[in-house]
Amino acid sequence: MLSSSLYESVFNSSTIGNALLSPTPEATILAVNDAFLKGSSRRREELIGVSVFKAFPGNPDDREDTGEMALRNSLVRVLETRKPDSLPAQRYPIRIALPDGEENYEERFWSAVNTPVFDQDGEIVCISHTATDVTEQERAVTALRESEKRFRALTNAAADVVYRMNPDWTQLHQLQGHGFLKDTVEPDHSWLEEYIPPEDQELVKKGMHKAIRDRTIYELEHRVRRVDGTYGWALSRAVPMFDAAGEIYEWIGAASDITERKQVEEKLKDANRHKDEFLAMLAHELRNPLAPIGAAAELLQMASVDEARVRQTSQIIGRQVSHMSHLIDDLLDVSRVTRGLVTLEKAPLDIRHILMDAVEQVTPLIRARGHHLALHLPPNTTMVTGDKKRLVQVIANLLNNAAKYTQEHGNIELRADVQASRVLIAVIDNGIGMAPEVAARAFDLFSQAERTSDRASGGLGLGLALVKSLVELHGGTVTCESRGIGKGSRFMVCLPLSSVRGDRDRPHETDSDNQLMSNSLRVMVVDDNVDAAAMLAMLLEASGHQVVVEHRPGRALERARKAPPQIFLLDIGLPDMDGNALAQRLRAQPETAHSVLVAITGYGQERDREKAFAAGFDHHLVKPIDTKELYKILAKINKA
Structure with a gap:
C-alpha cells in the first residue's frame, strides 16, 4: 500500500x-x-x-x-x-x-x-x-464552428455550383453545391445516377460525349436532384483544361440554378396552350349557332314555307342569336373585369334576395334537365355590401355551371350559412366532378375543364373566371373542390357581412310594396315541379306571406276547401288536370269562388293568355316570372 x-x-x-x-x-x-x-x-x-x-x-x-x-x-x-x-x-x-x-x-x-x-x-x-x-x-472549437458557419453562409449565397471532372467524365473529383446540390469532396464514380434523374441521363451522356469528342465547351440544360431530394433545373457549362502536350487533364464546370426560369417557361407554355384551346373552343361554339341560322335563312328564301314553319324558323333564329349574345357578353364581361374597367354600384343587400334572383334566372335550365334543387337560406336578414346585378351574376353562373355538368335528374344544392363576420354560399352538385388538377385551375382564364370530352355542355369556360374576379372585387373569395371524377363538385363563395342594418335593404321600394310587406296574404302555390314551387314559396314567405304548396290538383282542391287562400299561383302544365281546368273547379266551389287566380306558365302566346282568362284566371305570368309584376299583383290585393 x-x-x-x-x-x-x-x-x-x-x-x-x-x-x-x-x-x-x-x-x-x-x-x-x-x-x-x-x-x-x-x-x-x-x-x-x-x-x-x-x-x-x-x-x-x-x-x-x-x-x-x-x-x-x-x-x-x-x-x-x-x-x-x-x-x-x-x-x-x-x-x-x-x-x-x-x-x-x-x-x-x-x-x-x-x-x-x-x-x-x-x-x-x-x-x-x-x-x-x-x-x-473550446474557444478554438467555437472559432472553427463560427468560421464554418460563415463559410456555409457564403457558399449558400453564391449563385453557381462549381465542379471538377476527370478527362473522360467517369469520375466527379469535387463539387461545391452552394446549397443547391449536395457537396462532394471525394472522387465519385456514380455521380450520374446520384445527381441526374433517369429520364435525363441519356441527354447528359450525349452532351458530355460530344464535348469530349470535339474538345470544346460542354453546355446543357437538364434536371438535377437537389439537396432536399426534389428535382430542379440547371444550366451546366464546363471547359476542358489542357496540359503542355495538349491533352485534357480535367474539366472545370459551373452550373446555375434555372429552376424558377423553367417554371415560368412552363407556365407560359400552359397559358399559350390554354389560349389555343380557348380559340378552338370559341370557333366551335360560334359555328354551332351559325349552322341552324344559315339553314333557317335558306329555308325562309323558299316560296312554299307556311306560317307555322316561318314561326318555328324565327324561334330557332332567336334562340341561336340569344346563345351567341350570351357568348359575346361573357367575352366582354371577362375583358372588362380583368382590365379593371368594371365599376360596382354597391349598396346594402340581403343575400337571401340575391340567391332567389339567381335561382330564378337558372330555373329554366334546371327544369329542362329535371334537376332537384335544394335551397337553404338564412332564417334572418343577412346583409352584405355589393352590386346586386353582379352578385346575382356570380351565383347564377355557379348554378348554371352545376346544371351543365350534372346529369339529368341530378341533385343541386344552394345554401348560405352565416359565420361570425362572413357569409358562406355553397353550390353543391352530384354531377360528373373534376380531377384534382382540373379543380386547381377551375377559375383560370381559357381553362374550360376537360370534364366532358365532347364539350357537349357548351360554353367558353369563362363563367368561373368571371365569378372569381367579381367575388374578389367584393372583398370575398371563391374556392372549388371535388372528390374526383363522378363524385360531384362544391363551389364556395365567402363574402364579408355588412354592418348596415337589414331594414335598409328592401328589394321593392314603392308605396304599394311597403303596404305589401306589412300585410300578410294567404297564398297557395300549385306546381308539379317541386323545386320551382319551393323556390317561389320561399320567395313569398321572405316577403311575409303565409304560403302552402301542393303538387297535385286534387290535393289542392281538397286543401283549399278546408282553408281557402286569398290567392292561388297555378302552373298550367299540371298532371291529371291542367291549370285551366283547376281554375274552373276553384271558381265553381263556394269557398274559393272569389279568390284571386294567377297563372304561372311557360305558355306565353296570346291564345294561351285568352284560354287562361276564359278559365277564370285574373292574371297571366310567363316563366320565368317577373317578380316585380307579381309583387304589384299582391300589392293590389292588399289594397282591396
Missing part, C-alpha cells in the same frame, strides 16, 4: 488539478493540489474548509452560467450511484480579483470528473474532483 506521505506527494505533483470534497451537500474542500490552485488562481488558505460552491459561486448576472448547478447535480449522482461522474467541457466562469481591487467573472470551460473515495468499510469518505481547464480548446 502507498504511504500517506507518498500519496500526498503524488496528489500534489499531479499536473491535473484535483480537490477532495466532503460527501455532504455543502461539498467542503478538504484538500487541493498545486495544479488546482494554479488553474483557479487561488491560495490554499482561501479554499481549505470552505464549500466549493462558496469558493466558486455562480454568477447571478449571467443567465448562461449553469456550471454551479451542473456540479451540484454531478456530486448528487456520485453519492447516489457510488460511481464516477463526468462533466465534459462544462462552462463554469470563476470569480477573479482585478488589479484595482474589484472582482469580476472570467469565462472558463472545465472538463471535470467526480470520483467517490471509499474507506476500508466501503463508506465514501470524500469525492475526488479533478478539473482540467479546456477554455482554449
